[in-house]
Amino acid sequence: RRGVPEALDELETALENARADHDDYAVGQLSKRLARVYLEQGQPDRGEPHLDAALRYYRQAGMRPYEARALDLAAELYAAQGRPEDQREARAAAEIVRSAIRPARGRARSEAGASGDDEGTVPGPTPTS
16 A cells, blocks of 8 residues: 555656646646645645646636635645645635535526526426326
8 A cells, every 4th residue: 555655746747747748637636635635634735836836727618616725725735834825715715615616507598498406406397286
């Protein structure tokens, strides 16, 4: 069974490969994953540049749900670094992003003529009594 150092090495190598391949999506995802692992290992300072890279990609690509989750991770990272003001700002930014997503989802659902829950289910025929 491999340990955390080996897993980190593999993630760093995968990130280098994704960058070399110009696979921006993989770079964003791997960067966020590395930030999480470094945070969990008590090394938030090593994770911060990775998280910054992920956030840049998610924002540039308009990937709002990903951006919100990365901002949540940023708040955790800032808390671990003893940066409460930055933590509050990241949490607030995540909520702003989420609030912008909610109305867009509702519009898309109403434009499609469907209603249902947030899991994407579409109601079937209504049973008759």
